Amino acid sequence: MVYQGELFVVDSGKPERCYVTNGNERERILGTLAQIDRALSSSPTFDPSVPNIEFSLSLDDLPRRSRGKGTFFGYTRKEGREYNDIWMMPNYAYWSWNYTHAPSWNSIRKEIEQRETQLPWAKKDPRVVWRGKVKMAELRKELVRVSEGKPWSDIKPVVINDAADPHTKDVMNLRQFCGYKYTVQTEGTSYSGRLKYLQLCRSALITHPLEWQEFHTHLMRLAGPDVNYIEASENFGNLESAMEYYQVHDDEAERIARNSYETFARRYLTPAAVTCYWRRLFWSWASVQGYEPQLYVPDEQGNMVMRGTPWTAFAANWPKDPAIIP
Structure with a gap:
């Protein structure tokens, strides 16, 4: 009340x-x-x-x-x-959200913003990056499958808090994702808490069609001058062709990344x-x-x-x- x-x-x-x-x-x-x-x-x-x-x-x-x-x-x-x-x-x-090593929304925003000022688009890793628990959704397994061994991919499943599992070493913190030109968003139980963090990066976001809404997802634009993300198919079957296209049309990918950063990091997620x-x-x-x-x-x-x-x-x-x- x-x-x-x-x-x-x-x-x-x-x-x-x-x-x-x-x-x-x-x-x-x-x-x-x-x-x-x-x-x-x-x-x-x-x-x-x-x-x-x-x-x-x-x-x-x-x-x-x-x-x-x-x-x-x-x-x-x-x-x-x-x-x-x-x-x-x-x-x-x-x-x-301490689980993600983000003790406050203000602190993670400042740290990512500082990293972005030090890492212009041309110096970012040109691959697409993703980390996550594949058991949470079938589409995550498909994402790993279609990207495995591809030169444009740094997509790996991870296991948290299990030193005996080889995938534990692939865990990344939120700040590291911003070092890539392309990031992937996947839903899990429902919406994914990672989306807002990826939108703090000046990177081109790739996502399957979102089933779950958040308070700000209506601001995501798929086309037009304000386009701010790339939509993949539900099973990521077209991810390879999308990466091949944007590696040739790097200026378009940079515009998408810039629009996303200006829309979310600089405005609506402050x-x-x-x-x-x-x-x-x-x-x-x-x-x-x-x-x-x-x-x-x-x-x-x-x-x-x-x-x-x-x-x-x-x-x-x-x-x-x-x-x-x-």
């Missing part, structure tokens, strides 16, 4: 039951709520305060796995009427733009909410008590119940 410009957690549910396979429920919860708090606390003084709103969040990669009915905010959705009740919000990693999106989301939600949220309600004795926990107390105490003061 947002009430008089302050963020409250009304019901945290049982997130540990949703993310047992991910193990980063704390990072998802705090990273999402911290962004909301920043959007509220940094609202310009000349703007009217964000209205009082109450909403639900799904922090799962598969939003319907957390909740089957109702309208709520989620990180992703598919096209179609059956997903119209999911309002898209920015991913938690726009705050922090902390300011992401924060602006949150505030627009709040106002749009308020316009259809249809009721006035109440922060205080009477208890059994008739005393007015707070329904929610202030975000500050929740962040300091979760997963313990901050309402229980020792």
